[in-house]
Amino acid sequence: MARRVVRTPTATAPDLDARKALILEAVVIEHIDSAQPVGSSAVAASADLDVSSATVRSEMVALEREGYLAQPHTSAGRIPTDKGYRYFVDHLKSGVLGTVQQQQVKEFFAGVRGEVEDVLEQTSTLLSQLTSYTSVVVGAGHAHATVLSAQLVNLESRHHLLVTVFSDGSVVKHSVTPSFVATPKEVMEASKQLNALLIGTTLESRVQVPARHDHEAALVREAVSTLHAQQPVTDGEQVFIGGSSKVAEVFDGVETVRQVLAILEQELLVVSLVQDILDQGLSVAIGSEHGYEPLLACALIVAPVTIDGAPAGAVGLLGPTRMKYREAMAAAEVVSANLTRHFAGADDRG
Amino acid sequence: MARRVVRTPTATAPDLDARKALILEAVVIEHIDSAQPVGSSAVAASADLDVSSATVRSEMVALEREGYLAQPHTSAGRIPTDKGYRYFVDHLKSGVLGTVQQQQVKEFFAGVRGEVEDVLEQTSTLLSQLTSYTSVVVGAGHAHATVLSAQLVNLESRHHLLVTVFSDGSVVKHSVTPSFVATPKEVMEASKQLNALLIGTTLESRVQVPARHDHEAALVREAVSTLHAQQPVTDGEQVFIGGSSKVAEVFDGVETVRQVLAILEQELLVVSLVQDILDQGLSVAIGSEHGYEPLLACALIVAPVTIDGAPAGAVGLLGPTRMKYREAMAAAEVVSANLTRHFAGADDRG
DNA sequence: GTTAGCACTCAATTCTACCGAGTGCCAGCG
DNA sequence: CGCTGGCACTCGGTAGAATTGAGTGCTAAC
Numbered sequence: 001m002a003r004r005v006v007r008t009p010t011a012t013a014p015d016l017d018a019r020k021a022l023i024l025e026a027v028v029i030e031h032i033d034s035a036q037p038v039g040s041s042a043v044a045a046s047a048d049l050d051v052s053s054a055t056v057r058s059e060m061v062a063l064e065r066e067g068y069l070a071q072p073h074t075s076a077g078r079i080p081t082d083k084g085y086r087y088f089v090d091h092l093k094s095g096v097l098g099t100v101q102q103q104q105v106k107e108f109f110a111g112v113r114g115e116v117e118d119v120l121e122q123t124s125t126l127l128s129q130l131t132s133y134t135s136v137v138v139g140a141g142h143a144h145a146t147v148l149s150a151q152l153v154n155l156e157s158r159h160h161l162l163v164t165v166f167s168d169g170s171v172v173k174h175s176v177t178p179s180f181v182a183t184p185k186e187v188m189e190a191s192k193q194l195n196a197l198l199i200g201t202t203l204e205s206r207v208q209v210p211a212r213h214d215h216e217a218a219l220v221r222e223a224v225s226t227l228h229a230q231q232p233v234t235d236g237e238q239v240f241i242g243g244s245s246k247v248a249e250v251f252d253g254v255e256t257v258r259q260v261l262a263i264l265e266q267e268l269l270v271v272s273l274v275q276d277i278l279d280q281g282l283s284v285a286i287g288s289e290h291g292y293e294p295l296l297a298c299a300l301i302v303a304p305v306t307i308d309g310a311p312a313g314a315v316g317l318l319g320p321t322r323m324k325y326r327e328a329m330a331a332a333e334v335v336s337a338n339l340t341r342h343f344a345g346a347d348d349r350g
Numbered sequence: 351m352a353r354r355v356v357r358t359p360t361a362t363a364p365d366l367d368a369r370k371a372l373i374l375e376a377v378v379i380e381h382i383d384s385a386q387p388v389g390s391s392a393v394a395a396s397a398d399l400d401v402s403s404a405t406v407r408s409e410m411v412a413l414e415r416e417g418y419l420a421q422p423h424t425s426a427g428r429i430p431t432d433k434g435y436r437y438f439v440d441h442l443k444s445g446v447l448g449t450v451q452q453q454q455v456k457e458f459f460a461g462v463r464g465e466v467e468d469v470l471e472q473t474s475t476l477l478s479q480l481t482s483y484t485s486v487v488v489g490a491g492h493a494h495a496t497v498l499s500a501q502l503v504n505l506e507s508r509h510h511l512l513v514t515v516f517s518d519g520s521v522v523k524h525s526v527t528p529s530f531v532a533t534p535k536e537v538m539e540a541s542k543q544l545n546a547l548l549i550g551t552t553l554e555s556r557v558q559v560p561a562r563h564d565h566e567a568a569l570v571r572e573a574v575s576t577l578h579a580q581q582p583v584t585d586g587e588q589v590f591i592g593g594s595s596k597v598a599e600v601f602d603g604v605e606t607v608r609q610v611l612a613i614l615e616q617e618l619l620v621v622s623l624v625q626d627i628l629d630q631g632l633s634v635a636i637g638s639e640h641g642y643e644p645l646l647a648c649a650l651i652v653a654p655v656t657i658d659g660a661p662a663g664a665v666g667l668l669g670p671t672r673m674k675y676r677e678a679m680a681a682a683e684v685v686s687a688n689l690t691r692h693f694a695g696a697d698d699r700g
Numbered sequence: 701g702t703t704a705g706c707a708c709t710c711a712a713t714t715c716t717a718c719c720g721a722g723t724g725c726c727a728g729c730g
Numbered sequence: 731c732g733c734t735g736g737c738a739c740t741c742g743g744t745a746g747a748a749t750t751g752a753g754t755g756c757t758a759a760c
Contacts, residue, residue, distance in 0.1 A: 039722050052734050057723070075722050075740045115525060149503045153515045163513060163521055165503045171513055173521045175465060244594060245611035254598055257607065261595035389753050402703050407754070425709045425753050 016068075021091065022047050023059050024068055028080045028088040032322045037077030082287035085299070085321055089284050095326035097334055101130050109338045116169055116343075120313070121240045123339060127315060128243025130331045133250060133323060134264070136300075136316035138274050139238040142166045143203060150198040152191040152223060157181055162223045164198070174226045182215050190219035203228065239267040250320050251297065259294040260318070274314050277302050283329065287321050297321060301328050303336035307343045315339065366418075371441065372397050373409050374418055378430045378438040382672045387427030432637035435649070435671055439634050445676035447684055451480050459688045466519055466693075470663070471590045473689060477665060478593025480681045483600060483673060484614070486650075486666035488624050489588040492516045493553060500548040502541040502573060507531055512573045514548070524576045532565050540569035553578065589617040600670050601647065609644040610668070624664050627652050633679065637671045647671060651678050653686035657693045665689065 016024065026047040030038040040056040060078055063069045068084040071077075080088065097105070108126050112119055120137045127135035145166035153161045160176040182190070193216060197207055209224050210217040247260050264270060273292065277285045277300060286299045301323075302316040315336045317328045366374065376397040380388040390406040410428055413419045418434040421427075430438065447455070458476050462469055470487045477485035495516035503511045510526040532540070543566060547557055559574050560567040597610050613619060623642065627635045627650060636649045651673075652666040665686045667678045 037722090041722080053722095054724095054734055054736095055732085058733090061724085071723090073741070074724090076742075077722065115523060148505070149501065149513075151499065151501060151513075151515075153499045155498070155517070155519055159519075161515060161519060161521065163499075163501075163515055165501075165511060165513055165523075167505070169505055169509075169511060169523075169525075171511065171521060171523045173465060173515075173519075175519075243615070245608050245615055248598070248604055248608035248611055252604075254602075254604070254607070257604070258595050258598035261598055261611075265593070265595055387753085391753080403753095404703055404705095404755095405701085408702090411755085421754090423710065424755090426711075427753065 016063075016066075016087070019049055019051075020059055020063055021087075022049050023056055024063055024080070024084055025088060025091075027060075027069060027078055028084060031079050032324060035322065037072055037079050039077035042077070080322075082289065082321065085286045085325075086289070089286065089325050089329075092326055092329070094333070095330040097130075097327070097330050101331065102334075104130060105334055105338060109342055112342070117238060119339075119342065120238065121242075123315065123335060124240040124242030126242075127317060127331060127335050128246060130335070131317055131319075131324075131328050132243070132246055133317045133319040133328060134244055134246045134260075135242040136264075136270055136274060136318060137240040137242070137313070138271055138316070139240075139313045140311060141237040142168050142170045145170065146200050146202055147198040150191075150194040150223075150227075152176065152187055152194055152219065154182070154184065154187045160187065160219070160223075162194070162227060164227060172230075174223070174230075176219065176223045176226055178215075178218055178222050180215060180218070182219060186215045186219065190216045190223070193220050194223055197224065198227075203230070237271050239270055241267075241270070247318075250323070256297055260298065263292070263294050264318075273300065274302050274316050278304055278311075278314055283332075284325065299323050299325070301325070301332050303329075303332040305336050305339045305343070307340070312340075312343065366413075366416075366437070369399055369401075370409055370413055371437075372399050373406055374413055374430070374434055375438060375441075377410075377419060377428055378434060381429050382674060385672065387422055387429050389427035392427070430672075432639065432671065435636045435675075436639070439636065439675050439679075442676055442679070444683070445680040447480075447677070447680050451681065452684075454480060455684055455688060459692055462692070467588060469689075469692065470588065471592075473665065473685060474590040474592030476592075477667060477681060477685050478596060480685070481667055481669075481674075481678050482593070482596055483667045483669040483678060484594055484596045484610075485592040486614075486620055486624060486668060487590040487592070487663070488621055488666070489590075489663045490661060491587040492518045492520045495520065496550050496552055497548040500541075500544040500573075500577075502526065502537055502544060502569065504532070504534065504537045510537065510569070510573075512544070512577060514577060522580075524573070524580075526569065526573045526576055528565075528568055528572050530565060530568070532569060536565045536569065540566045540573070543570050544573055547574065548577075553580070587621050589620055591617075591620070597668075600673070606647055610648060613642070613644055614668075623650065624652055624666050628654055628661075628664060633682075634675065649673050649675070651675070651682050653679075653682040655686050655689045655693070657690070662690075662693065 023043055026043045027038045030042055030046060040053040040060060044051060044053040044056045060069060064071065064078065067081055068087060069078040070081050072079060105126070112122060116139065120139050124135045124137040127137070145168040147164055148167050149165040151163045153163060155161055158177050158179070158181055162174045162176050163171065165171050193210070197209070197220065201207055207224055209221045241264055244261065244264055247264070248257050251257050251260060273290060277290060283303060284299060284301050287296055290300060297320055298318055299321045300316055300318050302314050304311055305313045305315060315332055317332055319328065373393055376393045377388045380392055380396060390403040390410060394401060394403040394406045410419060414421065414428065417431055418437060419428040420431050422429065455476070458472075462472060466489065470489050474485045474487040477487070495518040497514055498517050499515040501513045503513060505511055508527050508529070508531055512524045512526050513521065515521050543560070547559070547570065551557055557574055559571045591614055594611060594614055597614070598607050601607050601610060623640060627640060632639075633653060634649060634651050637646055640650060647670055648668055649671045650666055650668050652664050654661055655663045655665060665682055667682050669678065
C-alpha cells in the first residue's frame, strides 16, 4: 500500500502574492484547455496583469522553485504540478453548470423513479454524460440498517433462501443448505423464529441462537451464521461506474488507460478510495494526494450524498489531473445535492 | 441497425484444396502470433508443405481472389479476412487448456460458493484471467420462473417493498407507494393475498386482481401492476463483464478501444448480441458476422450454459479478430461446462 | 506444376537540416 | 529596485530526402 498524504485544503496554501497567483491560475487554465506546456508570452497575453513576458518568466522560475510549476524540459513552457492544481482548486470560485447541463439534470431528476440501485446506476450514467469523465457512484452499505423482515423460502430439497429486508430498503438473499431435508412445516417454523430473532437487529448485533438439536433450530442457526458471515462494512456497498469508455478519451497513452481501467475493475478499491478522500474532508484528490500510484495521472472529485443528514454514499468523477475542475465539481455538487433531495423526498412522492 | 448475416458454420466452407488450406492456416496462425502481415517465405518455412515461396505466392493470389486473404498494400504480406478466420475456426480441432489454466479452473470451481450472481461475477473474472480477453457472462432472466413467495414489507409511512422470490432462486424487490398510509394489519393482509395470488405464476401470467376499493385491495393491485411492469425478457437478465482493462491491451488504436468500451457499457446490447449469436447456432462471431459496426474489429466467442438442459445463460469472450481462437474457445467451453455442472450439482453439495 | 531469379513497390526507418517556441540572462530605463 | 526589451541559446518537433528491406508479380527454365 502506498503512502497516504493527509492534508487539509486550507493548511496547504500559504497564499502566493497576487501576481503569482494570477500567473499560476493562467497557466493552469491554459494548460487544462490546450494540454500543452504554457509559455510566458501566452500568460502575459491572457491574464489581465499588465506586465511583459520577461516579468512573467521571472515569476515563473519562482513558482517552479516553490513547486507549483514544472518544466517538461528546458525551452518548453510550464505545466502545473499537483501542488499547482491544488492551489488552483483551493482558490476556485464555485462554478455553475452550463444551461444545457442544468436542463439535463432537471429532466433526469424529474423523471427518475424506481429502486435505489436503479437510480444510482442511472445517476452514474448521467454524471458521466454531463462531464465526459468517468463517474463513480457509491451507495453506502447497510451496516447500521436494522432488519425489517427475514424469511426462509425453500427452493428445492435442501436448498433454501434466506431473504432479509433492511430498514434502508435493501434486500439481500443468502443460500441456506443444511445437511438434511426439512419439511415445509419445519421451514415455515424456522422462518417465524428467524423473524422473531432478527427483526430490529443490525448486521453487527450478536444474536442468541437456539441450541436445540431439532431441524428448525439447525436451520435457524445456519441461516443466522450465513447472514452474519457477510462483511458488514464492505459487502453491502454498491458501486456504479459510468462512462468507462471516457477513460480512453481523456487519458493519453494506452498504458495509462489500461491502468485506470484495471483500477476501476476493483470495486472495493474504488470504494475505499472514495471513502478515504471523504474522510480527509476533501472534495478533490489530485495526483499523488490519494496515494495510489496507478492513479498518479488522475484527479478524483467526490461529493457526499446524505439521507436525513447521515452519509448515504457519494458521487465522484475521475479524470486526468488536468481535468476541468470547475465544471466537473459543479456537476458533482449539483448531482449530489439533487440525489440527496431525491432520497429525502422519496416518501412524499409517488 | 446493421445488416445481419445469417450463416451456419458448415454451409460456409466449400473446402479449399489441402494445400490452400494449409497455407491459409499458416497465415492465420502466424498473423495471430505476430500481428503483422505474413509473407510467402514465412509460410513456406513454417507449414510442412515442401514447396518454395514462389508456389506459396501463386496460391496466395488465388486465396486472395477467393476472399480468404487480403493485402494491406502491394508489397506487403497477407492478412486473413473475416472469411479467412471463419474457415480457420470452422476447421479448428478443439484445443485443450494449458495445465496452468486447467489448474486455475479446477481450483476456482472447487472453491466457489455463494449466490448465483456472485458465482457468475467471479466466473467472468476467471475467464478474463484465463485468456487475457474481456469476458462476458450472461445470466438468463427469470421469464419462465414461477413465484415461490411474495411479501409486502412496510419501510416507512407510504413506502412499501414487494419482495418476490422466484423458483430459479432470484429475488427481486419493487417499491410500492400508494397514496394512502396503510395500517400494519392491512399490509400484512395484502401480503397474504399477494402470496395466494402470485405463487406459482410467472411474470408472463395474467393475474386476477381484486376489484374492491379497500386499502388491502389497492395495495395488492398496485403491487401486482408494479411487478408486471418490468420487462419479462430483458429485465431479469444479468450481465457481468470481466477484465474490461484487457480491451486496452489487445486492441490497438485509442479510438477502437473507446468504441469497444462504449459497447460494453450498454449491457442490454451485449445481451442481445450474445443471444443473437447463440440463436444462429454459432460459437464464434467474427468481425462483420455479428452485424454491429463498432465491433468490426472484434471476434466474440460464446458458449451456452444450461441448467437441466434448459438454457440458463452463456459465457463469452471478446477479443480482436486476430484472437487466439483455440485457447479462448477451449477456455469458454471448459468454463461453461464447469458452470453447467456447478449449477446442476448445487443441490447435492453444501 | 514448380522453382529460381529478378525487377519493382512501398511502408518504415534513419538522417539531416531547420524551424520556432520558449527560456535565461543582462543591460538599460523609469 | 523592479520592469522591460533584446539577445543568445536550447531543444523538441517537423519536413524532406535517402535508404532499407520485406515482399510481391512475373517469367523463363527445369
